Amino acid sequence: MNIKKITKESLLFIIALVLAFICASCGNEAEVESTNDNGQSAFVSDGNSWQRDFGKDLGEKDFLPDDVVADIALESARESVKDGESTSYIYSKMGDNDMFTHKIEFRLKDNELIYYHYKNYTFEPTDEYTLIDKDQAQKMVEEFAKEYIYEGDKLEFVNDGESQVSSISDPGKVETWHAEGDNGEYLIVVDLENGYIPYYSSPEDK
Numbered sequence: 001m002n003i004k005k006i007t008k009e010s011l012l013f014i015i016a017l018v019l020a021f022i023c024a025s026c027g028n029e030a031e032v033e034s035t036n037d038n039g040q041s042a043f044v045s046d047g048n049s050w051q052r053d054f055g056k057d058l059g060e061k062d063f064l065p066d067d068v069v070a071d072i073a074l075e076s077a078r079e080s081v082k083d084g085e086s087t088s089y090i091y092s093k094m095g096d097n098d099m100f101t102h103k104i105e106f107r108l109k110d111n112e113l114i115y116y117h118y119k120n121y122t123f124e125p126t127d128e129y130t131l132i133d134k135d136q137a138q139k140m141v142e143e144f145a146k147e148y149i150y151e152g153d154k155l156e157f158v159n160d161g162e163s164q165v166s167s168i169s170d171p172g173k174v175e176t177w178h179a180e181g182d183n184g185e186y187l188i189v190v191d192l193e194n195g196y197i198p199y200y201s202s203p204e205d206k
């Protein structure tokens with residue numbers, strides 16, 4: 001009788017241990033799953049450096065024309081302005097008169113992109129640029145957002161004639177797509193005539 005009692009108690013103890021182990025395993029799986037959401041853009045999560053890789057990546061993903069990327073020195077962006085929590089960087093090419101030919105400006109906050117602008121002053125492309133329609137531009141905007149904005153794939157960008165970036169917009173040629181996020185408005189500008197993205201700003205840059 002005593003042996004049977006000990007065996008029964010041991011069995012119950014073993015069952016309790018097994019259940020505890022299963023619960024602990026479930027908890028660990030949940031913990032691992034949550035760490036996949038690291039609060040970073042796909043660009044950063046892939047191990048890229050904004051200073052070292054951003055300019056080249058714009059060209060490789062066709063957000064900027066190849067000849068632009070080839071002409072501007074893209075080895076490493078230099079820091080230009082530090083303003084509170086954000087830092088601005090620049091890739092640039094100077095002409096014979098010590099004036100900018102063209103440049104890429106971008107701004108980071110907490111190692112995430114909050115502003116980007118490609119400015120062309122006197123650069124003459126060697127390649128013929130590609131005219132794109134609004135459907136192609138929509139796809140380009142969505143790919144840009146997915147790559148460089150944290151949870152950018154959840155933003156719904158639209159081109160409805162509103163929220164245009166007036167300083168560079170030109171109806172039918174250069175137009176703005178905008179999306180409302182939790183913190184405010186995101187803007188991405190597409191040059192339809194030349195098939196690239198010259199501008200992006202986030203609520204963090206306001």
